[in-house]
Amino acid sequence: xxxxxxxxxxxxxxxxxxxxxxxxxxxxxxxxxxxxxxxxxxxxxxxxxxxxxxxxxxxxxxxxxxxxxxxxxxxxxxxxxxxxxxxx
Numbered sequence: 068x069x070x071x072x073x074x075x076x077x078x079x080x081x082x083x084x085x086x087x088x089x090x091x092x093x094x095x096x097x098x099x100x101x102x103x104x105x106x107x108x109x110x111x112x113x114x115x116x117x118x119x120x121x122x123x124x125x126x127x128x129x130x131x132x133x134x135x136x137x138x139x140x141x142x143x144x145x146x147x148x149x150x151x152x153x154x155x
Contacts, residue, residue, distance in 0.1 A: 081119040089150040099139030
């Protein structure tokens, strides 16, 4: 049976990024990724990634972590929970 939409179409762009961050393991401060690293994993433009990360931060799903003056991002517990609800 074919559904009328794909997984890719069903989610807002920022939730696809949220899911991708979960899938690549950016779930703790130690596993945080820079915008450049995220763009390589997602093949999205850096400005798009920054915009989506900002929305996800405002929603409490992503946290900014600074290490040695470098900004990195990882999912919060709320973000991890949100990803898991997307799969159910």
